[in-house]
Amino acid sequence: MATIIDGKLLAKKLNEDTKTNVNKMKKQGVIPCLAVIIVGNDQASKRYVRSKHKKAEQLGIKSIVKELPEETTETELLKVLNEYNHNNDINAILIQSPLPKHINEKYIMGQINPKKDVDGFQIINSGKLFLNEAENYPVACTPKGIMKMLNEYNIELVGKKAVVIGRSTIVGRPMAALLINAGAEVSVINHYANVSDYTKNADIIVSATGKLHTVTKNDVKQGATIIDVGQNLDETGKLVGDVDYQEVYEIAGYITPVPGGVGPMTISTLMTQTVELTKWSDSL
Template sequence: MSQIIDGKSLAAEIDAQTMVETEQLKQNGITPHLVVILVGEDGASQIYVRNKERRAQKLGIKSTVIKMDSDTTEKELLAKIHELNQDVDVNAILVQMPLPKQIDEFKVIMAIDPKKDADGFHPVNVGRLFENEIAQTPVACTPQGIMEMFKKYQISLDGKNAVVVGRSTIVGKPMAALLLNANATVTVVHSHTKDLKEITKKADILVVATGIAHFIKADQVKDGAVVIDVGMDRDENGKLTGDVDFEKVQEKASFITPVPKGVGPMTISMLMKQTIDLTRWSV
């Protein structure tokens, strides 16, 4: 039976440290300020933004949510981002995705000042990540949180065969880069990959981010593998579940993340930590 990686308790530890660092900045007259822009009425996005706002307030971080109508034009959104880029009191900017169809998401990401890029999605920051120049570089929050899990549970990555299932810019690609930077041998598989099962079965480290409930079954996992489930799905009964068949896979894995209370809590905690980092780097 595998050891459960407790993302909820680790996130709480990170939050506690973030709160201390926030207070230290305030004692020096600096209040970290995160601005989140929400365009439209997407229900999931509203929940995510509300959770981010609550966490920021809990940790003493100034949080501003700018709500824009669903018919907002690309030009209007870009103008708002430009305004925030120039505001010296704003340390971190996040535009909640997805955006309405009339707005080009890449143009929006490009418009954010890389030094205020709370999500770590700007091409400048992505490039620095792939060059392993991340001393003062924001990095996508979910992969960053996963790396903290490896560190906390003393899971060595050096020389390990790591497989990332999924190639999104939010998880898959930055995750692959972080694993490479940690000297793992990395394979990225996706919807066009042939013989996917043969590849995942060889993984010492398996990170799954497909958005498909129970996509990875026990027969696709190597005995003793470390399995990280990034999925947040609903099963046929509407119950929250992951991309991995947890009940069966935990019998084979050495470490595994549950859903919920696994990777999920880490993402917002790393966003808050990154807001503090962006604030310190700008001083």
């Protein structure tokens, strides 16, 4: 049976470290500040933004939430973003996705000040990640949180075979880059592939498809590490991941549960990265 990678426990530990760092910074007269811009009425996005705001305040981080109506134009959004980009009191900027269809999301994300890009999606920071630059820069929070989980549980990456299922710019692509940079041999596929052809001999599997039963016990070798990023509802309405958890748990070496695995790490990593951006800026 697998060792469960406890994302809740690790996120709590990271949050405690973040709060300690924030308190130290406050003694130096610096308060980290996260600004979130949300456009439209997507209820899932609003819930996520509320949870970010609440967590930031709990950790002593100043949180600004700018809510803009659905009909906001690209020009109007850029005006707000430009103000935040040049506001020295704001250290981290996040534009909540998805944006309304009339706004070019890729273009907008590219306009975030790279030094304040807390989500790590800005093209300059993405380029630094893929080039494995040695300097400080932000990285997409979910993959960065997964790397912390792997490190916490002393899971070896150098020379290991890793498969990333999913090619999104939010998880799949930056996850692959981080694993490559850590010395793993990485394959990136989508759920349309014959998953087992790639995963059966993999030491590490990261699934981020949002599709039930993407990974079953027939796709996994004994002792593999399974990272489940998916969030789906099963036929009973229960929140589950991409992985057939109960069956895979019996043969995996390590596995993340859903809920309680990767999810808590995303927000805690966002908070950690807000503090890091503050440290990397001219604020200290």
